[in-house]
Amino acid sequence: MxxxxxxxxxxxxxxxxxxxxxxxxxxxxxxxxxxxxxxxxxxxxxxxxxxxxxxxxxxxxxxxxxxxxxxxxxxxxxxxxxxxxxxxxxxxxxxxxxxxxxxxxxxxxxxxxxxxxxxxxxxxxxxxxxxxxxxxxxxxxxxxxxxxxxxxxxxxxxxxxxxxxxxxxxxxxxxxxxxxxxxxxxxxxxxxxxxxxxxxxxxxxEPLPALAGFGAKLAGAFASTVWKDASLRCLGCGACAYVCPLCSCFDIEDEGTPSKGSRLRCWDSCGFSLFTLHTSGHNPRPTQTERWRQRVMHKFSYMPARFGHAGCVGCGRCSRACPADMNLREQITMLDAGIALQSAP
Amino acid sequence: MSALQVQAGELLASGKAEVVIGYGEGTRGRVRPVFVRTRADVSLLVFDGRCTANLTVYLAKPEVGRMGKAAIVATPGAVRSLIQLIAEHQVDPGEVVVLAADDDAVTLLTDPAALEAYAAAHPVTIPPEAKAVTESLARMSAQERRAFWDAELSRCFKCYACRSACALCYCTRCITDMNQPQWVCVAPHALGVMEWHLNRAMHMAGRCVQCGSCTSACPAGIPIGLLAMEASRSVEKEFGAQAGLRCDAPPALSSFAADDRESFIL
Known part of the structure; x- marks a missing residue:
């Protein structure tokens, strides 16, 4: 209409x-x-x-x-x-x-x-x-x-x-x-x-100029060393993911006894240490470095590649909620500059 | 240069510390944890009334551990949590140097006796808003208290910021994350939320040093620290044991005395 x-x-x-x-x-x-x-x-x-x-x-x-x-x-x-x-x-x-x-x-x-x-x-x-x-x-x-x-x-x-x-x-x-x-x-x-x-x-x-070419830069930044310092103060809670209007990860839980119960879908967060823990005990994302990288990559590289838009609308909630002041605007600006510096010839 | 920056610089220059975990300016007028590894970067360090988060929580992080021997900027609450971590054999007193900060004074503490003396002389201040809620809760009937917590906890979506911000929640696998068997409902429904917080309060009983980090960390504004605080007060009242004062104190709720006045002990 x-x-x-x-x-x-x-x-x-x-x-x-x-x-x-x-x-x-x-x-x-x-x-x-x-x-x-x-x-x-x-x-x-x-x-x-x-x-x-x-x-x-x-x-x-x-x-x-x-x-x-x-x-x-x-x-x-x-x-x-x-x-x-x-x-x-x-x-x-x-x-x-x-x-x-x-x-x-x-x-x-x-x-x-x-x-x-x-x-x-x-x-x-x-x-x-x-x-x-x-x-x-x-x-x-x-x-x-x-x-x-x-x-x-x-x-x-x-x-x-x-x-x-x-x-x-x-x-x-x-x-x-x-x-x-x-x-x-x-x-x-x-x-x-x-x-x-x-x-x-x-x-x-206030514009965030770093966001313009950020996704393209991220594509080659998986092995970059920028993630370690960027994530050092991250406490590994799920506050950012749970206040985020677009974080959509979930966990399926069965609750009850073998003879009576429910299957539940619950919010989950890639910031948690258990998020990718394998049954074998191996965890491909053993520290917050890999977990923070995943959060940024998912929102600004994988989502744009799959859906044509970022997994972020710039509402600022995660920055306001973070107990360790992992400010997303600042992180994007800093990571963008850090990745550019590393990939410079 | 502030006294804190001078002392931090000396620790790094002398090799007594390889990283100083302190507070630096953040965004929106807030402070944030900073990890200072070179003398040139000590200018990042600040300390004022905004610095309340308990930084000892970072000692358990493997990536921080790999940075080498740490010096930590500690509030009176953080000093107590460090003492408690030593008492629980989680931190080797030789592995960490403390820059105890309180208003303008910075005190270098390098051994358990110094930590204990500092803690005894510097009580933890409970914020007035927490005091007000505690007092109003004390006046309530059990039913009213339950209604208060039901309403507060209805905001909890189990992001576990309380757990992540707590220096004494150091389990590598928390009871709420166990699924074989599952001890606590993982789901963030009313029962699951209540089970989680009561479990945490019971686990913190006699161990909580009342630093307030969990309450400050909660994105939903729940005064969640009050539960552990009250549980710890009960332990203090019943057993005369206060957490975070002695590096060799046996844990109040997981030790016993043969001459205990309660007949059920032996």
Whole structure:
């Protein structure tokens, strides 16, 4: 469909979101707990946090939960009964308050899970998810979306994009039929508009020039010595991977007894020492050096080669979350320079 | 040049240390761990109120171990964790030199007696916000406390930053990573999360030095250090044993005295 334009006041936006919850659709939006912000199930729209920066945890769990039951099994006399999870029962959800980088990430994450054999759980959740994003008026020192294939006013992956345009008012872009469908119920709350230039209301994001040729350089940098110093302070936790909107590694765990239990899919992280530990005891990634290299290679070399885009949208969450200040912007700049230096004739 | 930089430079120049593990300027006004190997690089070292992460955690990393004998910039909490690591035979006191830093003073500690004297004279400061939560928890009923932890732990996605940032979580294979048999639910659902944190608290009981690194490391802002802290306080109350004060202290919960007042011991 062609993009439809509208104008909406902040007050009416809250009414619209209240209407969504009242109408029986599940609403997820940022909510503040202490200093951290999470996408939570919202029943009272007054709880929504309109913080200018991306949330602490990404909205990834809305498509790819940190743990989900794939099937359960139980012994039934001589036979074993297996109950498959039914993806058809997944409810329609509205996700509000995603930033453009989040929406781009949701689209890339869905593409990843649809590659080859489609993952029906992720696919169905994406199908049922309506994404209403807010353009960014502010970026911080960890953001680099404009160098990672997106931008503060990018509508990719969103069904509706709102840009605060001064005076408690939003310029609204309705980008999909799904977005139009949701809005149809709330016709009185917004006015028709015309395409507006919102660029003056958007954040200025500091470019990350090193990212431009980074993937190509990485292709020849597997054996480089840059990784050791770069990863020395990495503690080997999974904070970066778990706040990342695009990290998609998982681990399948069987839980229960041989006669009754469940098969679960849980988030996993390449930063963990056990991630590649073989049954033999051999670990091809014995230290954080190899694990950090894998993280960077996967996002900026393997993903672009396979999908045509990086496994990173420049949201900056990993940099904000890292207890050892492994700042990704800085790492990319430093690794890029280090690799260039080593490969110079 | 600060006193810390001078001392670090002397240690590197004299060969008493091959690497100084300290704090340097990071991004966003934060400090970060730095590994200084040459005298020219000691200018990277800083120490101020932002330096709270416990750097002794790096002693267990093989790639750091291969850098040679280490000198470590240590807060009072880190000094205690080092003492505890020595008591648990994880660190040979001859293998590490300590630059104990507290406000403006830097003290070079090279033997167990000096470490113990320093720890005795420098109590660990508990941040006011942690104190406030502890006090409010103490006023709660068991049911309210359970509700508090259920809500806090609902944010935990098991990234194990708490474990990774803890100097005393040095197991090469943690109990939660065991799968044959599986002792703790690996999944990050409510039960799995609770099992993990209670296991860690019990494992830290009598060993936690209250450095606060686990709480600072948590990306979800959970005051997770309070569990181990409370478990350690119980051990202190029941057995009179405080972690991180003596290099030859037997572990409170894995040793026994034949003359113990409890009849069930023998």
């Amino acid at each position: 062609s993009t439809h334009h509208g104008v909406l006041s902040h007050q009416n936006l809250l009414k619209l979101l209240s209407g969504i919850t009242a109408g029986g659709m599940e609403l997820y939006a940022p909510r503040k707990t202490g200093q951290k912000v999470f996408f939570d199930h919202i029943t009272d729209v007054r709880e929504i946090a309109f913080d200018p920066l991306p949330t602490t945890e990404s909205p990834k769990a809305l498509l790819f939960p940190r743990v989900e039951r794939l099937l359960s099994f139980a012994r039934d006399g001589e036979s074993m009964r297996v109950d498959d999870r039914c993806a058809d029962l997944m409810p329609r959800r509205v996700l509000f308050g995603t930033r453009p980088c989040d929406a781009v990430a949701l689209q890339r994450l869905a593409e990843f899970f649809a590659d080859g054999i489609e993952d029906m759980f992720v696919g169905k959740r994406r199908e049922q998810l309506v994404v209403i994003s807010l353009s960014c008026a502010v970026a911080d020192a960890d953001c680099f979306c404009t160098s990672a294939g997106s931008g503060p006013g990018d509508g990719t992956g969103s069904d509706i994009l709102l840009t605060a345009s001064g005076g408690e008012r939003y310029d609204m872009e309705v980008l999909t039929d799904r977005g139009r469908e949701v809005l149809a119920t709330f016709a009185g709350l917004w006015d028709e508009g015309s395409p507006a230039d919102t660029s003056g209301y958007l954040a200025v994001v």
